[in-house]
Amino acid sequence: MSALVQLAQAPRRSVHLDEGAVVDIREARLPDSVEISALIAPFAAQGVMLPKSAAQVAEAIDRYRVAVVGDRIVGSVGWRPVPPGTAEVVAFAVASEAQGRGVGGRLLDAILREVEAAGRDRVFAMTLRPALFERVGFRRGRHHEVPEKIRMDCVRCPRRVGCREILVLREPRTSGSGR
Protein backbone atom coordinates (compact mmCIF):
# COMPACT_ATOMS: atom_id res chain seq x y z
CA MET A 1 0.00 0.00 0.00
CA SER A 2 1.42 3.38 -0.95
CA ALA A 3 2.21 6.04 1.66
CA LEU A 4 -0.38 8.32 0.05
CA VAL A 5 -3.15 5.74 0.45
CA GLN A 6 -2.11 5.03 4.06
CA LEU A 7 -2.22 8.75 4.84
CA ALA A 8 -5.55 9.14 3.07
CA GLN A 9 -7.07 6.53 5.34
CA ALA A 10 -5.59 7.91 8.57
CA PRO A 11 -8.05 9.92 10.69
CA ARG A 12 -7.14 13.53 11.22
CA ARG A 13 -5.42 14.28 14.55
CA SER A 14 -6.76 17.42 16.21
CA VAL A 15 -4.37 20.28 17.01
CA HIS A 16 -4.10 21.83 20.44
CA LEU A 17 -4.81 25.54 20.04
CA ASP A 18 -4.04 27.89 22.89
CA GLU A 19 -5.40 31.45 22.98
CA GLY A 20 -2.32 32.96 21.37
CA ALA A 21 -1.98 30.43 18.53
CA VAL A 22 -1.15 32.16 15.26
CA VAL A 23 -3.31 31.03 12.35
CA ASP A 24 -1.94 31.86 8.90
CA ILE A 25 -3.81 31.71 5.61
CA ARG A 26 -1.77 30.56 2.63
CA GLU A 27 -2.11 29.03 -0.83
CA ALA A 28 -2.55 25.27 -0.73
CA ARG A 29 0.18 22.99 -2.09
CA LEU A 30 -0.11 19.54 -3.62
CA PRO A 31 1.05 17.64 -0.48
CA ASP A 32 -1.77 19.36 1.48
CA SER A 33 -4.41 17.43 -0.49
CA VAL A 34 -4.57 14.46 1.86
CA GLU A 35 -4.85 16.64 4.99
CA ILE A 36 -7.55 18.81 3.38
CA SER A 37 -9.54 15.69 2.48
CA ALA A 38 -9.19 14.39 6.06
CA LEU A 39 -10.28 17.78 7.47
CA ILE A 40 -13.48 17.65 5.40
CA ALA A 41 -14.28 13.96 6.06
CA PRO A 42 -15.94 14.28 9.52
CA PHE A 43 -18.16 17.15 8.31
CA ALA A 44 -19.12 15.12 5.24
CA ALA A 45 -19.95 12.19 7.52
CA GLN A 46 -22.28 14.52 9.47
CA GLY A 47 -23.94 15.46 6.16
CA VAL A 48 -23.09 19.18 6.41
CA MET A 49 -20.85 19.19 3.35
CA LEU A 50 -19.85 17.01 0.42
CA PRO A 51 -16.85 14.68 0.79
CA LYS A 52 -13.70 15.41 -1.22
CA SER A 53 -11.14 12.73 -1.96
CA ALA A 54 -7.46 13.67 -1.83
CA ALA A 55 -7.38 13.15 -5.60
CA GLN A 56 -10.30 15.55 -6.15
CA VAL A 57 -8.56 18.19 -4.02
CA ALA A 58 -5.21 17.58 -5.74
CA GLU A 59 -6.53 18.20 -9.22
CA ALA A 60 -7.81 21.65 -8.22
CA ILE A 61 -5.14 22.48 -5.61
CA ASP A 62 -4.24 25.84 -7.22
CA ARG A 63 -7.75 27.03 -6.37
CA TYR A 64 -7.50 26.18 -2.66
CA ARG A 65 -6.44 28.18 0.38
CA VAL A 66 -5.64 26.69 3.77
CA ALA A 67 -5.47 27.98 7.33
CA VAL A 68 -2.44 26.63 9.17
CA VAL A 69 -1.09 26.58 12.68
CA GLY A 70 2.58 25.76 12.26
CA ASP A 71 2.62 22.82 9.87
CA ARG A 72 -0.93 21.63 10.61
CA ILE A 73 -3.93 22.51 8.48
CA VAL A 74 -6.93 23.72 10.49
CA GLY A 75 -9.08 25.13 7.69
CA SER A 76 -9.66 24.96 3.96
CA VAL A 77 -11.63 26.61 1.21
CA GLY A 78 -11.61 26.32 -2.55
CA TRP A 79 -13.44 27.51 -5.62
CA ARG A 80 -14.39 25.91 -8.86
CA PRO A 81 -15.35 27.47 -12.15
CA VAL A 82 -18.97 27.07 -13.13
CA PRO A 83 -19.70 28.26 -16.64
CA PRO A 84 -20.39 30.95 -17.64
CA GLY A 85 -18.26 33.35 -15.55
CA THR A 86 -19.44 31.99 -12.22
CA ALA A 87 -17.54 30.47 -9.29
CA GLU A 88 -18.71 28.14 -6.54
CA VAL A 89 -17.13 28.21 -3.08
CA VAL A 90 -16.32 24.62 -2.12
CA ALA A 91 -14.57 22.63 0.61
CA PHE A 92 -15.12 25.37 3.19
CA ALA A 93 -14.29 23.86 6.58
CA VAL A 94 -12.56 24.78 9.81
CA ALA A 95 -11.55 22.09 12.29
CA SER A 96 -13.83 22.08 15.31
CA GLU A 97 -10.99 23.08 17.67
CA ALA A 98 -10.34 26.24 15.60
CA GLN A 99 -13.93 27.38 14.97
CA GLY A 100 -15.41 30.65 16.22
CA ARG A 101 -12.12 32.59 16.06
CA GLY A 102 -12.59 34.25 12.69
CA VAL A 103 -10.62 31.66 10.69
CA GLY A 104 -13.61 30.86 8.46
CA GLY A 105 -14.18 34.56 7.78
CA ARG A 106 -10.53 35.04 6.81
CA LEU A 107 -10.58 32.00 4.50
CA LEU A 108 -13.72 33.31 2.83
CA ASP A 109 -12.15 36.76 2.28
CA ALA A 110 -9.04 35.11 0.78
CA ILE A 111 -10.95 32.92 -1.66
CA LEU A 112 -13.25 35.76 -2.74
CA ARG A 113 -10.18 37.88 -3.58
CA GLU A 114 -8.86 34.94 -5.58
CA VAL A 115 -12.14 34.49 -7.46
CA GLU A 116 -12.20 38.20 -8.26
CA ALA A 117 -8.61 38.05 -9.51
CA ALA A 118 -9.66 35.18 -11.79
CA GLY A 119 -12.21 37.51 -13.36
CA ARG A 120 -15.34 35.82 -12.02
CA ASP A 121 -17.76 38.28 -10.51
CA ARG A 122 -20.70 35.97 -9.82
CA VAL A 123 -20.07 33.68 -6.85
CA PHE A 124 -22.32 31.26 -5.03
CA ALA A 125 -22.28 28.59 -2.35
CA MET A 126 -24.71 26.00 -1.11
CA THR A 127 -24.50 26.15 2.65
CA LEU A 128 -26.11 25.53 6.01
CA ARG A 129 -24.21 28.59 7.35
CA PRO A 130 -25.59 31.49 5.28
CA ALA A 131 -24.81 34.21 7.85
CA LEU A 132 -21.06 34.02 7.23
CA PHE A 133 -21.67 34.67 3.54
CA GLU A 134 -24.33 37.34 4.07
CA ARG A 135 -21.79 39.31 6.11
CA VAL A 136 -19.64 39.66 2.98
CA GLY A 137 -22.37 40.74 0.57
CA PHE A 138 -24.08 37.49 -0.44
CA ARG A 139 -27.86 37.27 -0.57
CA ARG A 140 -30.03 34.21 -0.23
CA GLY A 141 -31.43 32.85 -3.48
CA ARG A 142 -33.38 29.94 -4.89
CA HIS A 143 -31.66 26.87 -6.26
CA HIS A 144 -33.02 27.43 -9.77
CA GLU A 145 -30.90 30.61 -9.97
CA VAL A 146 -27.86 28.36 -10.53
CA PRO A 147 -29.10 25.88 -13.16
CA GLU A 148 -25.46 25.06 -13.99
CA LYS A 149 -24.98 23.70 -10.45
CA ILE A 150 -28.17 21.67 -10.66
CA ARG A 151 -26.99 20.14 -13.94
CA MET A 152 -23.46 19.45 -12.65
CA ASP A 153 -24.24 18.03 -9.19
CA CYS A 154 -27.76 18.20 -7.83
CA VAL A 155 -29.31 15.83 -10.35
CA ARG A 156 -27.00 13.07 -9.09
CA CYS A 157 -27.20 13.96 -5.37
CA PRO A 158 -28.97 11.42 -3.14
CA ARG A 159 -30.12 14.30 -0.89
CA ARG A 160 -31.70 16.38 -3.66
CA VAL A 161 -35.23 15.69 -2.42
CA GLY A 162 -35.72 17.79 0.69
CA CYS A 163 -32.29 19.43 0.29
CA ARG A 164 -31.69 21.73 3.31
CA GLU A 165 -28.82 23.67 1.75
CA ILE A 166 -29.37 27.37 1.25
CA LEU A 167 -28.12 29.04 -1.90
CA VAL A 168 -26.14 32.21 -1.22
CA LEU A 169 -25.19 34.33 -4.19
CA ARG A 170 -23.07 37.43 -4.82
CA GLU A 171 -23.40 39.20 -8.13
CA PRO A 172 -21.97 42.36 -9.65
CA ARG A 173 -23.95 45.44 -8.75
CA THR A 174 -26.11 46.78 -11.53
CA SER A 175 -26.58 50.53 -11.65
CA GLY A 176 -30.33 50.18 -11.16
CA SER A 177 -30.79 53.90 -11.84
CA GLY A 178 -32.33 53.37 -15.27
CA ARG A 179 -30.53 56.48 -16.51
Ligand SMILES: CC(C)(COP(=O)(O)OP(=O)(O)OC[C@H]1O[C@@H](n2cnc3c(N)ncnc32)[C@H](O)[C@@H]1OP(=O)(O)O)[C@@H](O)C(=O)NCCC(=O)NCCS
Ligand atom coordinates in the same frame (compact mmCIF):
# COMPACT_ATOMS: atom_id res chain seq x y z
C1 LIG B 1 -18.70 27.18 8.59
C2 LIG B 1 -17.28 27.20 9.18
C3 LIG B 1 -16.28 26.98 8.05
C4 LIG B 1 -17.02 28.56 9.85
O1 LIG B 1 -15.69 28.58 10.34
P1 LIG B 1 -15.30 29.46 11.63
O2 LIG B 1 -13.82 29.53 11.68
O3 LIG B 1 -15.99 28.96 12.81
O4 LIG B 1 -15.88 30.87 11.17
P2 LIG B 1 -15.70 32.25 11.96
O5 LIG B 1 -15.00 32.05 13.25
O6 LIG B 1 -15.11 33.23 11.00
O7 LIG B 1 -17.18 32.64 12.19
C5 LIG B 1 -18.01 31.79 12.99
C6 LIG B 1 -18.72 32.59 14.03
O8 LIG B 1 -17.79 33.02 15.01
C7 LIG B 1 -17.86 34.43 15.14
N1 LIG B 1 -16.50 34.92 15.38
C8 LIG B 1 -15.64 35.34 14.44
N2 LIG B 1 -14.49 35.74 15.01
C9 LIG B 1 -14.65 35.55 16.34
C10 LIG B 1 -13.81 35.76 17.46
N3 LIG B 1 -12.56 36.25 17.34
N4 LIG B 1 -14.28 35.42 18.67
C11 LIG B 1 -15.53 34.92 18.79
N5 LIG B 1 -16.36 34.70 17.76
C12 LIG B 1 -15.93 35.02 16.55
C13 LIG B 1 -18.42 34.93 13.85
O9 LIG B 1 -19.11 36.14 14.05
C14 LIG B 1 -19.35 33.81 13.43
O10 LIG B 1 -20.62 33.97 13.99
P3 LIG B 1 -21.91 33.20 13.39
O11 LIG B 1 -21.80 31.76 13.83
O12 LIG B 1 -23.06 33.92 14.01
O13 LIG B 1 -21.85 33.31 11.90
C15 LIG B 1 -17.12 26.12 10.25
O14 LIG B 1 -18.12 26.28 11.24
C16 LIG B 1 -17.23 24.70 9.70
O15 LIG B 1 -16.25 24.14 9.24
N6 LIG B 1 -18.43 24.09 9.79
C17 LIG B 1 -18.64 22.73 9.37
C18 LIG B 1 -18.57 22.60 7.86
C19 LIG B 1 -19.51 23.57 7.15
O16 LIG B 1 -20.67 23.72 7.51
N7 LIG B 1 -18.95 24.24 6.12
C20 LIG B 1 -19.69 25.23 5.34
C21 LIG B 1 -19.98 24.69 4.01
S1 LIG B 1 -20.42 26.03 2.90
